Amino acid sequence: MAGHSIECFAPGVGMEAEERLAEALSRAGRDVTARQRLDPARPLPPLESGMFRWRLLPANVKGGTVLVVQDALPERWDLDFFRALSAVTEGVVVGMEQYDLLTRRGLATFFSGRTLEVALEDGGLTSTTLGSPPLYQALGGSTLEGVYEERFGDLCNTLPYRLRLGEVLAAGDWTVTPPTSDFVPEVLPTESLLVLANVEEPAWRAAAPHLAPGGRWRAGRGPTLNAPFIELRHPGPFDEARVTAISDELACPVSALELVSAGAPFRWAEANQGALENTGRAEAGAEFLKALFRSVFFMGEGPGLLFGRGPGGWNEISQ
Secondary structure (H helix, E strand, C coil): CCCEEEEEEEECCHHHHHHHHHHHHHHCCCCEEEEEEECCCCCCCCCCCCCEEEEEEECCCCCCEEEEEEECCCCCCCHHHHHHHHHHHCCEEEEEEEEHHHCEEEEEEEECCEEEEEEEEECCCEEEEECCCCHHHHHCCCCHHHHHHHHHHHHHCCCHHHHCCCCCCEEEEEEECCCCCCCCCCCCCCEEEEEEECCCHHHHHHHHHHHCCCCEEEEEECCCCCCEEEEEEEECCCCHHHHHHHHHHHCCEEEEEEECCCCCCEEEEEEECCEEEEEEEECCCHHHHHHHHHHCHHHCCCHHHCCCCCCCCCEECCC
């Protein structure tokens, strides 16, 4: 298995990384049979074949965290696990597989339990694309590892090399059972994600009942600049009138994205101070990440630092 690499990263997970990692493996049908904590203050030993290693890193020098996983057990990447980890963290997971001997290489991205893209080339004989152009087009002339590390840098608002070098906050080597099933694209109802930038919780709490009945929301603050924001989710496609109404009443920037399934096309919109400024329809994957980057622009953060906090803190808005 020389040259075989399976890896993923999940920004924003926080110090609950171990618990969320175990839950994601369980959801994917894999059991953790042994755990060994590693000393993060010492150089980590080489990864042994058949082991499952996780590392929790600082996302950048100012704050935030990112979970990095290396899976040295399966013969193929476990897309079910990547997707489950994104569901458990309610954030972004980017995974890659590279097998030099067979020229098997792939890139996959998930958000909140939904597949944004899967692009795979296997030995030059077969290819898989879901919400993505063929892999060679998706890479645009760059190496797979280069694009993977660039995604990390963009999501965490940091330099790509920090994924490989620098401080380790916590780490462990686990023994994990192999994948039990093949990946099947999910079928989930469409949900809307709205990000309200620079809005304090009391102001939104007062406005939520008449602006977003039937939705759910939670407040957050950026880990580096401490800017407040509201994450709002609502069943079904978003309503542009609702987006502009929220932006108008709270005098704030609002970004809306549709969360779809299995790499399907999605809609996005942006409003500020009550004016609808941009709308569009795009494929998932890289285009979704671009829309997600724009949604946090006014807070000066990378989107990986704001999403990935897990399932807690939601407030239901009555109809």
